[in-house]
Every structure is written in structure tokens, then in C-alpha cells.
Amino acid sequence: MHMADALLSPEVGGVMWVATAGAIAFSAQKLKKQADPGKIPLMGVMGAFIFAAQMINFAIPGTGSSGHIGGGMILVMLLGPSAGFLTIASVLIVQAVFFADGGLLALGCNIFNMGVIPCFLTFPLIYKKFKDNKPYSLRSMAAIMAAVIIALQLGAFSVVLETVFSGVSGVGFYDFLLLMQPIHLAIGVVEGLITIAVINFLAKARPDLIEQGPARQNEQSAAVTAPTTKKIRTRIIIAIVLGTALLTAGIVSWFASSDPDGLEWAFFHTTGKEEPSQPQDDLHRSLQAIQETTAVLPDYNFKNREGTTAHGETAEPATVHSSNNGTSLAGIVGSLLTLVLITSAALLLKIIRKPRTRK
């Protein structure tokens, strides 16, 4: 599932961007070292293939719905981790700009969730570890299935984490998690089946590609990267640790820098949801909501609400209501006026531009 810009905070989006940019730079460098010029057009066309393949739908028996391929694991299996990763990244970039699937800032998250995880985690750590040398043996198929499912589970989990850490939406960690993981389990099973089917098809139709292609890759990796696979893995782990550290640092600094409301609110949203049945929960939530609103609109005249967190629990809602009328009216009038101004400016621009283009 594609993360959207609107659900991200700049901190989370920025950290994921840095992590993803690192992975891209690393893969680009590794590909440069491999120096296989035939791979570049193959990557490009394979990316386009994924696009075309995603548009072919089939009926999922018994459900009435239709499914299509995601294709990440096929790319990694045919191209190898770094080339596969860059191809997935390019597909996601094109999806972001042409179909507005995800967003520019959310690209960091999306490339991480759907690129870094399958290419640098589940492909080397699950598929490669468990498969045997025959492409269509049961063991290899199970390895594909496991790698695909785990990649999707981790991806879904990081969507949940990114959304909750961003704190833009009021979505609860456990609710969201309980929704996302089973959905992506189902998606993972379908995706695994498609991946297995395509790989088996390829193994039958062009065994040279499966046996020679990866074999050639293996040779290459044996020659060039075998000593470095460990290095790569540690580098990836370092990158992940660094990413997590940055994420934590960002959140901690946010806690430290913002007012106590922000801290309490974030704390509440990340930990407090564990006990949704507690009676004080609703009270807390509404209180937090008010605090948040008041903190957000500091110029509104109900600003003096010192000590709300300590004792003003019952009194506060009333003051919000009573004192709010004047300023919120100004806010609404101002907002409407802003809209009118922007629209008229835009229309003016349209009128000015028209004759010039017709000339």
C-alpha cells in the first residue's frame, strides 16, 4: 500500500528519504562496479514490464474480486538485489509522479517499504537461505512464498509505524495494525502464487534464463561480491540501525522541543492506545484534542489555558466553547476570504494567460 504525503510528518518523511537515498546510492555504486552494460536496458524494460503486468487483472476464485501482481520479488530474482532495487525504485517514482500514487516526500517511505525490504532483507535472508538449486522444487517455491509474504508483512508494518509516528491522523496503532497485517497476508499469498507461477513458467520456457542468468550472476557475485556480501549485509544493517536511530532521535527531539502538550499527546498516541477500554481514555483524548487545537491556533483568544493538563480537565471544554465564538468567526471569515482571493487570483491568471497562448 502506498504511503501518502498527507499522512506523513516532515521528520518521518525526511528520515525515510535519507535511508532510501542511502540505499539508492549504495545500489548505484554496486551496479557501477559490476559493469554489466546489458543490465541497464534489461532493468529499464523490466520496470516497464512491471507496469504493464500490474495492469493485467485476473479473477480471484470465490471472492468476486480481481488481483494483479506487485512484482517486486520477480524483479529481484531476475535482476539481483541492487539492480532489482533500483528498478523497483524507478517504478515507484513513475507511479508517484504520473498516477499520484504516494507522493514525492512519501517516496522515501514507499521505496523503503516496497524496495529495501524485499531486496535487501527477505530476498537475501529468506529466499537465498532456503531455496535449493532447482527453480521449481517445492523447497524453492516455499522459499519464494515465504520471502514474498514476509516482505509484505514487514512493508505493511512499516506503513503502520510511519503513519503512527507521523501522528497526523488519529489512527490507533493496534487498530491499524490489526487491519493492515491480515490484508497484506492475503495480498502476500496471492503475490507469492503469481511469483511462483511466473518463475516456473520462465524455468520451463527459457531454462537458460533461470539457470544461466542467476548462475552468471552468482559467478559474478562469487567473483566480485562474495567477499563483500558480508560487508554489504553489515552495511545494510548499519544503515537500518542508523535509520532507526535517526527516527528515534527525531521523535525524541520532537518530544523535547515541543510543548508538553505535544509530548503528552504523542506519548498518549503511541502507548496509551493499549488500553482503549479505560474510562479515562475518552476524557484524555478529548482533552488532548482541545489542547492540540489550542496549541495549533495560538492567536485564538482561548490561549490562556495554563495548567490544563494538571487540573483543568472538567473546566476546560466549557471555556473553549464560550471563548471560541469570536475568534473562530474571524478565522472562518478569514479562511473564506483567503479562498476567494486565491480563486480570483487564479482566475485572473487564467484570463491573462489565455490570449497569449491563442496568439
Added chain:
Amino acid sequence: MVLEHSLLNIRKLDTLSLQSSPIHKLDPRSKLITTLGFIITVISFPRYELAQLLPFLLYPLFLLYGGNIPLGYLLKKVAIVSPFALFIAIWGPLTDHEVVFRLFSLPVSAGIISFSSIMLRFLLTVLATLVLIAGTGFIPLCYALIRLKVPTVLATQLLFLYRYLYVLVEEALRMVRAEHIRSLRNKMRFGTFKHILGSLLLRTIDRAERIHAAMMCRGFAGTFRVKKTAAFKTADLFFIVGWVGFFVSARIYNLPLILGNLIMGATA
């Protein structure tokens, strides 16, 4: 059919990006950087902010009308991708019932404000991204990436992908159409699907080999040579400085509230 529709969709954005307007003439780098600044500023607002986000509509609308891009078409695209954001945003009104203020005695809950805020952010960020591509074009954007020191392999990959997108989507379209005509079902069975997908993959790999051979004949050495067409002009400087200045001031000052207070003060 869905397939044809998405192909037409990319084509339409491409056609829009080939126009000539002051917006299209700007350096792609300045548009890219300004749009990123725009998105970061928009999403940096706290959760319950609504009014202060409104002035930001100015930027996408400016590019839109400055670049002759139809608003209705982009809004349709925004609507198509909105379900995920909608699904997350709806959580607000469902869980957050606290009434924050009343609008003409109509209670407005914090959840509704957060919902509207997320959807407004969504509209702003998606619109800005689509306007960027429609007002710049994908290929100039890739060249901008190269000149912004993005790894050349990635930029080359993007150019390749973009070039073969049409070719392969059309290929897939032909195969699906052939299947559709010959089968009695509306939807494809999995057994057929996997064969179509496999065949498409085979054709793709064959094509890659042919492309590679052809490119080697023509002296391809791993990267595209980029002619420096776009130049950073003073207009670009004004564009970046002006808009980023606007973003920062609209982030710091609550412009709609100031405006509202002015009006209310004048009438009172």
C-alpha cells in the same frame, strides 16, 4: 478498459507537459525544489490545522493556470487515488467526537477538523506533484535529477522505463485484448493469467536483448548524454525565492486569521 484508460492517462499528462508557457519555460530544477519545499511546509503543520493551510492553494493553482493545465482533469486524478488517505482520515471523526466549536450552532468536532486537515493536505500535495509533472514533463525532470547529482544509473533507469512504458503497456494491451475476444469470461482465470504474464515477460526479455544489441551498435556506454537545454535564469531565482518566502511566511503567520481580524475590525 482499465488498461487503455491508464495509458491514455499518462499520454494526457505528457501532452500537457509539451506546452509552452512561462511555467514550462522555468528550469525543471527550480520547479522540483520549490515543489519539495511546498510539500514539506504543508505537511509540517500540526494535526488540527485547517485555516492556515488554505493560503497554500495559491501555489498549485498558480502553476496550473500559469501553465494552462486543466484543473478538472487533475482533480479527477486526485479523486482516483484518494481512498487510502480517506480511509486513514476517516478515523478522526469516528474516534474524536469532542466538539471544538460551533459553526452557526452546528457542532464541529475535533475529528472533523483533523479529517478536513488531512484531506486538504492530500489535495495540496497531490495537486502540487501532478502540476509539477504536467508543467515540466518527465524527461526534463530526469535531466534535472542528473544535474542535481542523483545517481546517473537511477536517472538512466527512469528514462528507459519511461521510454518502454508505452511499448510494453501496448504489448500487454494486445495480449489481454486477444484473450478477451477468445474467452467467454469477463475476467481472466489464474491459469490464463500466469501464461499471459509469463509470455509478456519472455517478450520483455527478448526485447531487452534486442535493445541492448542495438544500443551497443550505436555506441551506448551506460549513460545518456544530456544536452544542457535548461538554464538557471533570474526568473528561476525569483520563482524559488518568492515562493519559498511565501511558504515560510504562510507557515509562521496565520494569514486567514489576520485577514479575518482585519475585516471584522473594519466592520465592527
